[in-house]
Structure formats: structure tokens, C-alpha cells
Amino acid sequence: MLRKLLSHAAIYGLAAQVPRLAGVLALPIITRYLTTTDYGVAGVVAAYVSALGILQSLGLSVVMVNSFARYPTRYRWVWRQLHGFTLLWSVVYGLVLGAVLYWAIPDNAAGNRWLIVALYALPAMFFNGVGLFGGLYFQMQQRPLPIALNSFVAGALVVALNIYTIAHLRLGYMGWFYSNFAGGALSFLIYGYMMYRHEQMWPILRFKWHRIRQSLHVSLPVVPHHFSFFLLDTSDRLVLDALRVPVSRIGLYNIASSFGQYFSAASSAIVQAAGPLYMRLYAASADREAALQARQLTFSLQVLYLAGTSLLGLWMREIFTLLIKNEELQAAYPLAIIILMGYNYKPMYLAVINQLVYREKSKALWKISTVAGASNVALNFIFVPLFGMEAAAFTTFAALMYMGYAGYLLKEYRQIRQVDYLPWLWLPVNVVALLGVYFLADVDMMVKLSISAVLIMAVLFYLYKKKNID
Template identity: 60%
Template sequence: MLRKLLSHAVIYGLAAQVPRLAGVAALPLITRYLTPADYGVAGVVTAYISVFSMLQSLGLSVVLVNSYARQPLRYPWVWRQLNGFMSVWSVVYGAVVMLALYFLVPDEADAHRLQIALLSGLPITLFIMTEMQSNIYFQLAQRPLPMALRSFIVGVIGVGVNVYTIAYLKMGYMGWFYSAFTTAVVSFILSGYSIYIRQKLWPIFNFKWWRIKQALRVSLPVVPHSMAIFMLETSDRLVLDVLRVPVQRIGLYNMAASFGSYFMIASLAVSQAASPFYLQYLSLQQDREAAVKVRQLTFALMGLFLFITSVSCLWMREVFIVLIKNEALQQAYPLAIIILMGYNYRPMYLAVFNTLTYREHTNKLWRISGVAGVGNIVLNFILVPIFGYEAAAYTTFAALMYMGYAGFYMKAYKATAMVPYYPIAWLALTVSLLFIVYTLADASLITKSILTAVAGLLTILAVILYRRKLQPQV
């Protein structure tokens, strides 16, 4: 099962995020033509776009997933009605977003306010629902190859536009916005062909209001939760902007946070690939053997995440030297270590999230994400003026750890949990590894090589000993 999960994560989970991951390959080519100010402008605008995109979806992805799993013969009818409703809603919402973005663009990009607002707002208005339906359909149908092909095409185009606009045309931060818009258009065309031509999931504009209200009762409680997650991952840049931290320093922070974002993409890929397995086990009501399988899967993912992030952080200084051809931006690597290690919260959070979502306890999720998101913002407002912009990395790590482990102590989760997950032990291990890799980040290459080899051998041994437990027997 683990092999199948990881293969699906690589094929369609990671492939679905190729447009962003491919940007890593372009870093050596474009960073020499960029400044911290460019990264600052892009980071602030992207943070606002992330929040607006999450609000636009109204949390309806949960309804799409549940209807597919519970109504395999009737889900197309549900999806088409939701698409019709979202198409109407998006026109109004998109106009508001573009207006807001026009005024939220940093002063350093004043000359390009209108272009940035249009390039960033139009995809929210026109494309998001089609993209969401396509991703969910291929994920749940376990059909990775169509998504992989689409994402490969989009990724190649995105890298090409990035390099052309930034390295050749010297457009600076505007290159990212033109690239993002281009890839959104191409992805919409390819997704639209799959959803509308092949699957016949055309929107129904004469939708039934009772169906929409029923869907919103389930989905809207997810919005504060999902918004809090996005705010948790992007609010640091927003707070730095509000606190009038110089855009060059926001750029340095954004460069460091981008490496956390790259790993977040990979973690989302694994989450997408793992969801069908979680649904399979959770559908076996009150089956302790199934609960054990869920825990085994979660622990396996946790070990994999800790290995990858720890080794990556150990070599973070060298990664920056190779990829970032700009000495000013290279100084951000210590912050990248802290932020990246925070994303180890995902496997443990995944176990709680899937359980509560399947049981339709979506109105409880905000208690995890809301506290983490608000706490992160409050701590940033308190600590950044005292300790500087670097404090945002530490508050982000603390908030992500809360996200990963607080859910295990919720009554709604504990009422259905049948096996212990030992969250305190996993939390202590994560914090210890952060301290170790941060301390050894400037160690010699020989020391790092030995540590990496030892960690690799231990991980391989653990996989060999653990894989038999992950074979499905339910």
C-alpha cells in the first residue's frame, strides 16, 4: 500500500503541482535578475491571492469528495449543480477581488497595479472551479496519468514564461504574474476538456437551491478552517506588510518561506494520494483493525516526512548556494530551515482531518486551524517589532506544530479514536530534529555526508521492517 500511495503521490500529486515545483529548476537562471524587493512584492500579493482563492471556493471541495464517495451514481448531478452555482458566484466575487488587489499591491509596484490586479484576479473569477473539479475527480478515481500529462505541459510552459519574462525581458516581479496567468489559462483549457468534454460535467445554472443550501451547511464551516490554514501559511508576509517592514526584508523572508512552500506542495501531493486509503479504512465503522491501519499509515508518512525535511535542512546552506545566484538572497537559509521543519505537522494533522471530515464534524475543524492562525498573527504582531522579521519564522513553526497535534485532544476526535497516536512523543522528536539540523547547518561537508548516510540507512531499515504492517488486510 505504501508503494502505491507514494507512486500516486509522485504521478498525480506532485505532478498536479508541477507549475510551482518547476520554479525550483528555474531559480539559478532567474535569481541573478531579481532583488529582495521583487520577492517582497510577489510574496505580499501572493499571500493576498491565497486568502481570496480560499474564500472563493466556499469549502465546497469537501462536498465534492463526499458526494463522489457516498453517491457514486448520482455525484455528476451534484457536481454540475455546484459548478453552476460557483460560476455565478465567482463573477461577483472576482470583481471584488480585483478591486481589492488594486489597492493592496505594495507601493513598490505602483506602476503595475492594474496589470497585477487583472492577471491575479481573472483566474479566480474564471478558472478555479474547473481546476478543483478536475483535480478531485482524477484523485478519487485514482487515475494519475491524465493529471500528470496535463501538469507536465503546464509546468513546462510556466518555466518557459518565467525564464523568458524575468531573465530575457528583465521584467522582475511582473514575470511571475504573467507566468501565473499563462499557466492558469492553459491548465483551464486542459482541465475543461477533461471535465466538460470527456466527463460531460457541464454546469447546471438552473440549480436547486435546496441542494446548494444543503451543500453550504457542510462546506461553510470548513471555510474558517481552510482560511486559517492559508492565513497560517501566508499571514506572516501580510503582517510584515502591515507592520511596514521594508519590502526588501519581506523579500528575504519570502525567499526562505518559498522553500517551505515547495515542501508543502509535496505534502499536499501525499495527502491527495493518501485520502482514498483513509476513506477506505474510515468507511469500516468501529473496526479496530482498520484504525490500526490508519495509524500505521500515518506513522509511516511521519517518518518519511521527518527524514526528508531533516536531510534537506541539514544541506540548506548548500542548496541556497547552488540554486540562488544572489548573495543577498542566500542569507535567508537559516529561516528556511525553521519554516521547512514546521511542515512535518502534516501527517499527524491528516489523520485528524480525515477522521473529522468523514464523520462530517467540519464545524469542529476551526478549533484547530483558527487558534493556530490567530495565534500566529497575534504572536507576529507582538514579537516582530521586538525581535525583527526573523521572529515570524519561529511563530510559524509553533503554529504549525499546534495544527498537527492539537486535534488529538479534541472531544470530537477522541470520541471516535480507538488507538493512541502518541502526539507528545512525535512533537518532541520534531523539535529535537529542528535543533540538531539548525545547529549542524554550517558543519563540514564530511560531517553532513556521514550523517546523511546514517539517516538514509536507518530509514531504509525502518521501511523494510514496517512495510509488511501496511499491507491491506481489511
């Protein structure tokens, strides 16, 4: 089972991560021409786009996933109707996004206000819906190659344009905005050709309203759950902005949090590959062996996540020195360690959330995600004025840990639980890993090499012992 997941993740990931790796390697080139203000403007705009992003799909991906699993012979008809509805809704959503951005863009970028609005609102209206539809379709089909191709081609274009617009044309934060627009347009063309020409998955615009109402009844309770990812990943920048933290300081926090998001994006290949496997195992709910396989899959993923984040966190100071050619930005590496280690929540979160979704207990999701996100925002408003911007990193870590483990305490989960996932053991391990990496980040390089070697050997031994898991 783990081998299959990792093989699919490799296909999802390798093509997608080559452009991302190129983007990381481009940092020494572009950071010479960027300031903390550039990072601050980009961070605030991205935060508002993320805040509204969940409204584009209205949570309907949950309905699509469930219909795929439950109705293998007629899911295409359901998907095409939902696709038609979301395309029409995207026009309304794009207008709302443009209005919010016009109001929210920082004064530092006031001269480019209308241009920024257009670069984000137009893709939301005409591009993004096709990408969401196509990506989910190929994911559930367990056909990672089309997703990988799109990620590679569009990602490579974005990286190349980032270098050209920032390092050559010296456009600052506008370089990111132009590049993202171009990447979104290319992704639209690729997925549009695949879905409409090859798969014949044309949208049904004359959809049945009773189908849409039934679908929204299931999907809308998921919207607060998905909104929580914004509250956890990017709301910090909006809180800092609301607290009148200077844009340059927000930029410093933005560069730190970006490394956690790099890891999250890189590991998204595992999440994409894991979804269908979890659903297949949960569909065999009468088989206890399938439940044990799902648990072992989760444990193996947790080990891989802990090892990956710990190694990156241990060497974060050196990574910043190598990649960030700006001494002011380099000072953010301790914050990057804290935020990065928070993303170890994901494997345990996936295990519980996939079970709740499959059992159609989506109304319980807000108790995990919405509470985690709202707590993160509330704690930021309390502690940032008292302890400064650094407090936002610690509150994010705490909220992510809640996200990963709170679901195991829910009554709705305990009613469907088949095996014990040992959350009381894994949570302390996550906290100890953060403390260990944070305090070892400044030790001698030879000590780091020794620790890294021991950690890698331990993980390889664990995977070797579990290699016969199917």
C-alpha cells in the first residue's frame, strides 16, 4: 500500500516539484531585487485571495469524490452538472474577489491597484474552475500523469517569468502577479484540452436545480472547514496588517511562512495520491484488515513527514544563507522552523478527515478545522501585541497541532472508529521534534551531519521493516 502511494506520489510530485525546486533555486537570483515591502504586498494580496478562494468551489469537491466512489457508472453525469454550475458561479465569485481586492490592496501598491485586481479576478472568473475540475477528475481516476504534466509545464512558465520580470525587468512584487496570471492561463488551456477534447467531460449548463440544491446541502457545511486552511496558513498576514504591523515586517514573516508552504506544496503529491487509497480502504469497512492497512499507511506517512521537516528545520539557517541573498530576510529563519514543523499535522489529519467525509459526517468537520483556524486568529490578536510578530509562528504551530489531533476526540469519529491511531503518542512526538530542531538549529555543522545521518538511517530501517505492507 505504501509503495503504491509513493509511486503515484512520485509521478504527481516529480513533475510538479521540478518547477518548484527551480523556483526555490531561483531565490538567490530574485531576492537580490526584492525588499521586505515586496514580500509584504504579495503576502497581503495572497492572503485575501486565499480567504475567498474556498468560495469558488463551494465545497462541491466533496460531492464529486463521494459520487465517484458510490456511483461508478453515472458519476460523469453528476460531475458535468456540477461543473456547469461552478462555471457560472465563478463569474459572480470573480466580481466579488475583484471588489475585495480593490479595497484591501496596501497603500504601497495603490498605483497598481486596478492591474492587480484584473490579474486575479479574471483567472478566477474564467480559468480556475476548469483547473479544479480537471485536477480532481484525474486524481480520482488515479491517473497522475495529466496532473504532473500540467504542474510541470505551468510551473516552469511561472518560474521563468518570475526570473524575467523580477531580476531582468525589476518589476518587484508585480513580477509575481504577472507570472501567476500567465501560469493560470496556461493551466486552463492544458486542462481544457484534456477534459473537453479527450475526456468529453463538457459542462452541462442546463443543470437540474434539485441536483444542485442536494449537492450544496452536503457541500456547504464543508466550506467553513476548508476556510480554516486560510485561517491557519495565511490569515497571520491579515492579522498583522490589521494590527498595523509595518508592511516590511509582514514581509519578513511572509518569507518565513513561505518555507512551510513550500513543504506543504511539495507534500501535496502524497495527499493527492493518498485520497483514493484511503477511500478504497474505507469502502471495505467490514474488513478489519483494511482498517489496519489504513492505520499503518498513516503511521508510515507520519514518520516520513517528521523526518522530512526535522531535516529541513535542522538545516534552515544554512538554507536561508544559501538561498536568500538579502541579510534582512535571512533573519527570519527561526520563524520558518516553527511554522515548518507545524505541518507534521497532515498525516493524522488525513486519516480522521477522510473517514468523516466518507461516512458523510461532514457537518462535524467545523469542530476540527474552523475551531483551529478561529483559535489561531484569536490567539494572534492576543499575543502579537504582547510578544511581537514572533508569537504568530507559535500560535500557528499550536493551531496546526489541534487540526491534526482534535478529530480523534469527536463523538462522530469515535462512533465509526475501528482501530486506535494512538494520537496520544504522536502529538507529544510532534512537540518534542519541534523543540529539538529549534534548539539544535545553531549547533556546529558536524553535529548536524551526525544527527541527520542517524535520522535518515532510522527512517530507512523503519521503511524496510514495513516494506511488505500491501
